[in-house]
Amino acid sequence: xxxxxxxxxxxxxxxxxxxxxxPYPDSRFTQASSxxxxxxxxSLKPYDLLVLDLNMPDIGGIEVVxxxxxxxxxxxxxxxxxxxxxxxxxxxxxxxxxxxxxMTKPFTPDSIQGAARALLEKTPAEAPRG
Amino acid sequence: xxxxxxxxxxxxAYLAEVDELLASxxxxxxxxxxxxxxxxxQPRAVRELFRALHTLKGLSAMVDVxxxxxxxxxxxxxxxxxxxxxxxxxxxxxxxxxxGLRAIEVRVRQLGAGKVASPxxxxxxxxxxxxxxxxxxxxxxxxxxxxxxxxxxFASRLAxxxxxxxxxxxxxxxxxxxxxxxxxxxxxxxxxxxxTVRERVAKLAxxxxxxxxxxxxxxxxxxAFALLLITRAEDAALLEAVGGPPAVVRSLEAPASAExxxxxxxxxxxxxxxxxxxPGAAGLEEELDEPEVRRGGGLLRVEVSRLDEAMEWLxxxxxxxSRLTRAVAALTQAGAPTRELTAILQENGRQLRxxxxxxxxxxxxRVGDVLERLPLLVRGLRxxxxxxxxxxxxxxxxxLDKAVADRLLPALVHLVRxxxxxxxxxxxxxxAAGKAPEGLVRLTCHARxxxxxxxxxxDDGRGVDAxxxxxxxNAPVPDSVDALLDLxxxxxxxxxxxxxxxxxxxxxMDIVRRIVVEQLGGELRMETRKGAGTTFTLSVPLTVTLMDxxxxxxxxxxxxxxxxxxxxxxDVGSVVRPAGADGLGLVERxxxxxxxxxxxxxxxxxxSADGDAGRGTKALIVxxxxxxxxxxxxxxxxxxxxxxxxxxxxxVRVPGVAGATDLGDGQPTLVLDLGALGxxxxxRRKRAPSRSGEWVS
Numbered sequence: 001x002x003x004x005x006x007x008x009x010x011x012x013x014x015x016x017x018x019x020x021x022x023p024y025p026d027s028r029f030t031q032a033s034s035x036x037x038x039x040x041x042x043s044l045k046p047y048d049l050l051v052l053d054l055n056m057p058d059i060g061g062i063e064v065v066x067x068x069x070x071x072x073x074x075x076x077x078x079x080x081x082x083x084x085x086x087x088x089x090x091x092x093x094x095x096x097x098x099x100x101x102x103m104t105k106p107f108t109p110d111s112i113q114g115a116a117r118a119l120l121e122k123t124p125a126e127a128p129r130g
Numbered sequence: 131x132x133x134x135x136x137x138x139x140x141x142x143a144y145l146a147e148v149d150e151l152l153a154s155x156x157x158x159x160x161x162x163x164x165x166x167x168x169x170x171x172q173p174r175a176v177r178e179l180f181r182a183l184h185t186l187k188g189l190s191a192m193v194d195v196x197x198x199x200x201x202x203x204x205x206x207x208x209x210x211x212x213x214x215x216x217x218x219x220x221x222x223x224x225x226x227x228x229x230g231l232r233a234i235e236v237r238v239r240q241l242g243a244g245k246v247a248s249p250x251x252x253x254x255x256x257x258x259x260x261x262x263x264x265x266x267x268x269x270x271x272x273x274x275x276x277x278x279x280x281x282x283x284f285a286s287r288l289a290x291x292x293x294x295x296x297x298x299x300x301x302x303x304x305x306x307x308x309x310x311x312x313x314x315x316x317x318x319x320x321x322x323x324x325x326t327v328r329e330r331v332a333k334l335a336x337x338x339x340x341x342x343x344x345x346x347x348x349x350x351x352x353x354a355f356a357l358l359l360i361t362r363a364e365d366a367a368l369l370e371a372v373g374g375p376p377a378v379v380r381s382l383e384a385p386a387s388a389e390x391x392x393x394x395x396x397x398x399x400x401x402x403x404x405x406x407x408x409p410g411a412a413g414l415e416e417e418l419d420e421p422e423v424r425r426g427g428g429l430l431r432v433e434v435s436r437l438d439e440a441m442e443w444l445x446x447x448x449x450x451x452s453r454l455t456r457a458v459a460a461l462t463q464a465g466a467p468t469r470e471l472t473a474i475l476q477e478n479g480r481q482l483r484x485x486x487x488x489x490x491x492x493x494x495x496r497v498g499d500v501l502e503r504l505p506l507l508v509r510g511l512r513x514x515x516x517x518x519x520x521x522x523x524x525x526x527x528x529x530l531d532k533a534v535a536d537r538l539l540p541a542l543v544h545l546v547r548x549x550x551x552x553x554x555x556x557x558x559x560x561x562a563a564g565k566a567p568e569g570l571v572r573l574t575c576h577a578r579x580x581x582x583x584x585x586x587x588x589d590d591g592r593g594v595d596a597x598x599x600x601x602x603x604n605a606p607v608p609d610s611v612d613a614l615l616d617l618x619x620x621x622x623x624x625x626x627x628x629x630x631x632x633x634x635x636x637x638x639m640d641i642v643r644r645i646v647v648e649q650l651g652g653e654l655r656m657e658t659r660k661g662a663g664t665t666f667t668l669s670v671p672l673t674v675t676l677m678d679x680x681x682x683x684x685x686x687x688x689x690x691x692x693x694x695x696x697x698x699x700x701d702v703g704s705v706v707r708p709a710g711a712d713g714l715g716l717v718e719r720x721x722x723x724x725x726x727x728x729x730x731x732x733x734x735x736x737x738s739a740d741g742d743a744g745r746g747t748k749a750l751i752v753x754x755x756x757x758x759x760x761x762x763x764x765x766x767x768x769x770x771x772x773x774x775x776x777x778x779x780x781x782v783r784v785p786g787v788a789g790a791t792d793l794g795d796g797q798p799t800l801v802l803d804l805g806a807l808g809x810x811x812x813x814r815r816k817r818a819p820s821r822s823g824e825w826v827s
Contacts, residue, residue, distance in 0.1 A: 004408040005802055009185070010145060010147060010185050010188075011134060011143070011431070012140055012143045012144050012147045012189055013185075015143065015190065016137055016140055019137075019140075033325075034324075034325070036324045036328070036340055036342065036355060037323070037324055037325055038326075038357075039324075039342045039353065040313045040318075040323055040324045040355075041312060041352070043352060043619070044313070044314075044315050055181060055184045055185065055188075057181065057329075058340050059340065059341070059342070063342075067342045067344070069343055070344060070345075076235065081816075082188075084184060084188035084191065084205065085187070085199075085203065086184070086187070086203060086206060086210075096149070105188040105191040105192050105193075105535060106191040106192045106193075106194060108136055108456055109136055114315060
């Protein structure tokens, strides 16, 4: 039962992401509306996948990725970054920081599901639960 | 069409969120404009504006609204640069940005109305695209000296604008502090998490930045948040806000003897495009600072229809309670010991009333939020008319039902428009009359104990010229201010030969009065003094009840009935037994006979006991205690949303009449509750199960 943390300050966007990923069998979703809330959530409970917006009011997606990758127990947490056209420079930095995949709006349910599946269905050795 | 695709079902939620984004963007743009005029930077508003457009662009891309995506894209691009330049925009950039927001708004309205968003105007896109270079030219090319304790402030993780903010606080006599909060499951269970902590701290301080820390920096905890603040609050209050130890407060000010913190800001580095910002330096995405009130923080957005649903369920409860009351009364009459039962029933009644007012409160919106578009309106009018105008809003914390607010806003917009366009004089004229060149339009409001909200719109313009109005209306000069208002509210009246550019031929005072008086059941008053100004006072009820209604004609009168109560509309073709002298007949519906009641006869007594007029050609089928009853009516006129005005006076409350409404013709129309009328017909003792009637009062 994969635990997915969806982080975006736009409620509609979070709901769209959840709607896209819901068909993935047995997945459970937690939503966070800011980067800080996401970091707090990650410290309280293990997650299998992090879906992260880049542009948020407190700390942005890149900073979250940098923080997450600096934590031993989160080092291998799969991260999908949701970006918007114009974020290309940040995308580069997010990649360096250790993000796994990028989805650029507009994306389709199939594409983000595919990305989630690819990240979640690695062998356990590759993707220890974070 | 635009607005479809994979995420079409999200369109209503999209529209609601975009509405909110646009409202906050407009507010921020006004703040930016104000700062630009004074030659100041406005980093917070610029960043918020950037963020709103960035979010808007992404959302619009998801629901496939390309015109909005392009508009938002070019606005965002220039704002990104302005943000990196410390929140400075050239004056020439304001107008295209205002137009851009307006163009987005127009397209969002089109989508909301079920239309296709029209393409973005090419010349506007070009002008927005050209903003980028202008922004770069306007950026200052100097770095400011720094007085922060670099280590305590994690200076390397701060953006130049954030450092500027902290230093600004210090030089303004406030304290710049770092406050650490350590989250835990126990604290989260007690409601103490980073979101609530931020809300609590935001009441005491300006939060410039929050940084997550781990390892040594977190002081041994696995995770800590460092909140960097500007504040005048005491340490103790701040510590309490973050739940006490292990929290610590420390100053960010460099000791007097220390060298200025070693934060190298290369001249001009703040204006590099994002792609040139080296990794590790705080680029825009990471440095978004804390708005005073986080959007959505502690708030929940709910579709009005869901609240209506809750109201429906409550209505069912109320009806059930009356059944229970009757049953208990019957028991009491039969001599059963019902004292405790009666007490519980009374308590239950109180609880239902409390529940009802709690649900009604959920529908209340802040008047201040409703009016947040007025400053932008006045700004536009200022440009269009060349008049100097100051708009003062003093609306406090007053609240108003969403349905009332939605109806009232157009009336207020019209009055403000009129005030600027017609009432206020040009600056030269004002000076000649010994007035300040800048005209004042002031809107105040307060809730009255009577469940009414009173709004006052005052201008210090030329006053209403009674003679000119009389001439335009081709009527004698009115002898009182009320008569003058009546004249002003005549449909089609205009004291101008031609429609002016701003007031256009839009809504006249007659529509203002119709909204306030007829639709909302309120009052409109006016005071005016030649040369000194005009004051309009609007009193409106804080809440109204809205419903979808079927409108029909019967015996020459129009009536409305709630759609939800009508099960079916049928043709009275196959009458099994025509209505007799008692007004009762039978009609066939899908093979079964249904009692047919002549509504005309029921409403008019014996007046139309016979003859075709009362028999009707159509019938509305309602359920009455589970049994269908058909009410014959003469003609169906259609379906529309109505504002139900309950008949408040218990003396005029009649079973079967839920209230009255105005269908737009100025005539009061009765809203019937056919279920209760049926009960009255049957002569049973059942009290009116008049849903709306029973609890709207």
